[in-house]
Amino acid sequence: MSDSTVAVQGETHNPALLHHFATEEQQRNASSFGMWIFLGTEVMFFGGLFCAYLIYRGWYFGDFAAASKSINAALGGTNTAVLICSSLTVVLAIWAAQTSRRALMLAMLVLTMLFGLAFLGIKGIEYRDKFVEHHVPGPSFSFEHEEIPSHPGEYANPRHAEIFFALYFIMTGLHALHMVVGLGIFSWLLWAAWKGRFTPEYHTPLEIGGLYWHFVDIVWIYLFPLLYLIDRHR
Amino acid sequence: MAEHTASEHPKSPLTTYFSVWIALLFGTGLTYYAAKLDLGVFNAAVALIIATTKALLVALFFMHLKGAHEKLLKLVVISTIFFLFILLVLSMVDYGTRTWS
Numbered sequence: 001m002s003d004s005t006v007a008v009q010g011e012t013h014n015p016a017l018l019h020h021f022a023t024e025e026q027q028r029n030a031s032s033f034g035m036w037i038f039l040g041t042e043v044m045f046f047g048g049l050f051c052a053y054l055i056y057r058g059w060y061f062g063d064f065a066a067a068s069k070s071i072n073a074a075l076g077g078t079n080t081a082v083l084i085c086s087s088l089t090v091v092l093a094i095w096a097a098q099t100s101r102r103a104l105m106l107a108m109l110v111l112t113m114l115f116g117l118a119f120l121g122i123k124g125i126e127y128r129d130k131f132v133e134h135h136v137p138g139p140s141f142s143f144e145h146e147e148i149p150s151h152p153g154e155y156a157n158p159r160h161a162e163i164f165f166a167l168y169f170i171m172t173g174l175h176a177l178h179m180v181v182g183l184g185i186f187s188w189l190l191w192a193a194w195k196g197r198f199t200p201e202y203h204t205p206l207e208i209g210g211l212y213w214h215f216v217d218i219v220w221i222y223l224f225p226l227l228y229l230i231d232r233h234r
Numbered sequence: 235m236a237e238h239t240a241s242e243h244p245k246s247p248l249t250t251y252f253s254v255w256i257a258l259l260f261g262t263g264l265t266y267y268a269a270k271l272d273l274g275v276f277n278a279a280v281a282l283i284i285a286t287t288k289a290l291l292v293a294l295f296f297m298h299l300k301g302a303h304e305k306l307l308k309l310v311v312i313s314t315i316f317f318l319f320i321l322l323v324l325s326m327v328d329y330g331t332r333t334w335s
Contacts, residue, residue, distance in 0.1 A: 033306050040314035047318045051325050058329065073266070080262045088255040091296050095247060214297045218289045224262075225281035229269035233277065 016202035028204050035208045039215050046219055049174070053167050053226065056160075062148035063160035065231035069149055070135060071168070072126055076228035079122050080220060086115035087217045090210045097193070097203040105198070109190045112213070116183050123176055130165070137166045149231045168227050175223060178216045185209045254295045261288045 014024060021027035057064050093108035134142040143158040143165075189209050192198065198206055265284045273280060294300040299311065 036310045043314050047321050077266050084258040091251050221288045232269040233272040
């Protein structure tokens with residue numbers, strides 16, 4: 001580019017461009033590459049849990065179906081919709097940054113965080129129900145005389161159902177932990193956006209934070225049918 | 235959208251974003267109602283196909299994998315899917331073909 005000489009003279013140097021990068025595009029690509037590697041490790045991290053889930057589900061399908069039926073699928077479905085809406089507000093926030101719409105960017109970041117908090121609130125209601133019903137694995141766990149959905153007269157083995165609930169709490173709990181981390185990241189993004197750090201030329205943190213948020217959304221897209229909707233058809 | 239006037243300006247991505255959003259909400263509803271139907275062994279397959287479609291929509295359009303051309307990025311995404319495939323498929327083949335006493 002012809003204006004690279006100008007940049008060397010320091011007249012149009014973007015303050016957001018760190019000195020060890022040649023161009024803004026290179027800096028942006030390096031950030032997004034690093035984030036995608038991190039997301040790759042996250043996929044493998046959740047992948048191990050999904051693998052455990054699949055193996056036990058294959059072994060104890062009826063017990064898993066009975067246990068899954070005790071979870072409130074309407075709340076899980078609502079939470080899926082909430083997360084999808086939050087993913088939309090994330091891309092809208094980035095679009096607003098790209099087109100210099102400061103108020104819209106701030107509003108979308110706040111909305112994203114509100115959706116995130118709503119998700120955790122609904123998750124809290126779900127967890128409370130499980131505590132009340134003694135479905136939390138541990139000394140007070142109880143899952144007696146719960147019929148297996150497709151086999152009337154047969155009852156689920158409480159020990160096997162306990163494995164389902166252990167996986168349910170570990171997987172949704174780790175997902176919720178990712179949501180909490182995401183809310184932390186977005187609080188910082190909101191603060192930085194408020195300070196006017198993001199411009200149409202430089203808004204990489206928004207894009208990187210957005211990648212993380214969308215990844216957490218994708219994990220939930222799989223968790224919802226796998227945990228909430230086993231053998232629901234009766 | 236294909237008018238020649240639009241090609242002179244960069245196309246606004248808003249149409250894409252809102253279409254994907256609607257498709258994702260529709261997919262969520264579809265998952266919920268498909269689970270209520272008795273499809274036998276295909277219930278799980280249908281649920282996973284819908285979930286994968288939704289995940290692809292998010293990855294391609296919200297995470298901008300569509301249109302990404304950096305080779306390193308493709309390497310990371312493809313190897314991630316490859317290793318996840320090894321983890322899940324080889325484990326399931328192992329456990330699925332054993333005869334437990």
